[in-house]
Amino acid sequence: MNSYLYAAYAATWIVHIAYLSMVSRRYARLRRESELQMSLPDEFLKLVDALLHQYEANYKSQEFFQSIGCLFEFARKRGFSGTGELVQFLQGNSAGAVSRLGLRYEVSQHVTLFEKVILERNPALRLHDDVRRSGGTVAFTDYSRDWLQDLVRTIEYHGLHWDPVSGRIL
Amino acid sequence: MKRAFPILAVLTAVLLSYALYQALEVAPTEATMGDVQRIFYYHVPSAWTAFLLFLTNFVASVVYLIRRNTKADIVALVSAEVGVVFCTVVLVTGPIWARPVWGIWWTWDLRLTLTLVLWLIYVSYLMLRRFSSSGQTPLMAAVLAVFGALDVPLVYFSIWYFRTQHPSPVIGGGGSLDPRMGRVLLINWAAFLCFAVLVCWSRYRVERLQREVEETQALEGLLESRGAR
Numbered sequence: 382m383n384s385y386l387y388a389a390y391a392a393t394w395i396v397h398i399a400y401l402s403m404v405s406r407r408y409a410r411l412r413r414e415s416e417l418q419m420s421l422p423d424e425f426l427k428l429v430d431a432l433l434h435q436y437e438a439n440y441k442s443q444e445f446f447q448s449i450g451c452l453f454e455f456a457r458k459r460g461f462s463g464t465g466e467l468v469q470f471l472q473g474n475s476a477g478a479v480s481r482l483g484l485r486y487e488v489s490q491h492v493t494l495f496e497k498v499i500l501e502r503n504p505a506l507r508l509h510d511d512v513r514r515s516g517g518t519v520a521f522t523d524y525s526r527d528w529l530q531d532l533v534r535t536i537e538y539h540g541l542h543w544d545p546v547s548g549r550i551l
Numbered sequence: 552m553k554r555a556f557p558i559l560a561v562l563t564a565v566l567l568s569y570a571l572y573q574a575l576e577v578a579p580t581e582a583t584m585g586d587v588q589r590i591f592y593y594h595v596p597s598a599w600t601a602f603l604l605f606l607t608n609f610v611a612s613v614v615y616l617i618r619r620n621t622k623a624d625i626v627a628l629v630s631a632e633v634g635v636v637f638c639t640v641v642l643v644t645g646p647i648w649a650r651p652v653w654g655i656w657w658t659w660d661l662r663l664t665l666t667l668v669l670w671l672i673y674v675s676y677l678m679l680r681r682f683s684s685s686g687q688t689p690l691m692a693a694v695l696a697v698f699g700a701l702d703v704p705l706v707y708f709s710i711w712y713f714r715t716q717h718p719s720p721v722i723g724g725g726g727s728l729d730p731r732m733g734r735v736l737l738i739n740w741a742a743f744l745c746f747a748v749l750v751c752w753s754r755y756r757v758e759r760l761q762r763e764v765e766e767t768q769a770l771e772g773l774l775e776s777r778g779a780r
Contacts, residue, residue: 383586389647390571393593393640397746400636404754411760 556752563745570735570742578735590648591732596740597640598666600747602703604634605673609700612693624689625762627696628680629754631673633747638670662717665706672699 574592581588611627614620645663646656657663676699680692710717728736 383589383651385587385647385651386589389590389644390593392643392647393597396636396640396643397750400633401750401753404750404757408753408757408760411757411764414764415760 556749559745559749559752563742563749566738566742566745570739573735573738577731579729579731581732584652587648587651590644592735592739594641594644594648595736596743597637597644599740600743601634601637601641602707603744604630604637604747604751605669605700605703608634608673608696609703612696612700615689615693616697621762624693625755625758627689627693629751629758631676631696633751633754635670635673635677636750637743637747638666638673641666642670660715660717662706662709662715665702665709669699669702669706672702 570592574589578589578592580586607630608627611623611630614623615627645666649658650656672695676692676695679695680688683691685691709715
């Protein structure tokens with residue numbers, strides 16, 4: 382067989398393998414970064430607390446539900462797919478406010494760490510037995526692209542300011 | 552879908568091995584060029600695959616321009632990148648074939664020059680996407696892709712309508728390829744097409760992951776900046 386032939390075939394696979402190794406190196410790096418991002422930052426948990434504190438006073442406002450939706454989406458991006466009882470609780474108490482927002486839901490069967498975090502930090506939510514009995518979980522799937530800006534804007538719209546240090550909406 | 556990927560990977564590996572066997576052992580030896588003609592079984596399928604990928608890039612770019620669809624933007628990027636890889640193979644294997652047959656590695660023949668220009672257009676497309684930090688980058692890239700795609704038919708038909716040093720078309724255009732060679736050529740093209748789909752699929756997943764990571768980094772930066780205020 383001709384050496385030019387082997388050179389051409391070898392060159393073909395060198396090009397392809399070089400490209401594939403570049404792609405797989407990038408994938409490995411991104412996976413590492415993605416796993417690092419999975420851990421919930423303190424600021425996020427503080428924001429959850431702050432929003433839940435607001436809940437009693439503002440649960441009927443559209444902005445509040447948008448904020449919650451954005452927050453859940455953030456949790457989903459970090460690998461926590463369900464929002465479960467909290468969303469059902471909100472749905473059960475909001476008399477259709479969520480549906481009026483045009484948000485869509487998808488049913489998921491997983492109770493996630495995110496739910497546990499929320500429930501552990503907000504035991505009052507456990508009082509609503511009717512929600513817990515209903516079973517299943519629900520997660521927001523439709524959201525504003527610039528959701529965090531929306532969230533902060535929403536807080537500021539109410540004349541408030543979120544302090545990430547104290548975790549309170551002031 | 553998770554099962555489909557390894558199945559396609561195995562099928563592609565089997566098909567590529569079979570295609571290599573067909574190219575080296577089954578295809579008849581060409582009378583004047585001898586074994587070096589077998590480069591054709593890698594060179595031509597790579598070129599056709601590159602053309603298809605650039606066509607995909609064109610369609611995805613048009614869809615992006617009309618709908619501003621993120622998936623279309625990712626498909627455009629991935630198809631251009633993998634298309635450049637296949638076009639690189641064409642530009643590498645061509646001169647390796649030309650040296651023993653023509654006696655030179657390269658000539659500024661119309662087909663060769665247009666292919667090099669095509670490669671440069673899509674490399675500049677990838678450079679734009681890689682180094683531009685503007686929010687309008689996908690839009691600018693889509694416009695560049697639409698104009699860049701104009702070179703694809705020029706490259707393809709250059710050997711139909713112009714007298715060039717590059718061999719005439721072997722399929723259509725009055726070519727007379729031995730049916731056994733034609734069969735091996737099509738087997739190799741099928742194998743490289745499967746391989747291209749597999750690579751594009753992997754690259755698509757990597758790009759999705761990259762965008763998620765970057766988005767989260769941006770959100771974290773925003774959170775930090777809000778905290779610092």
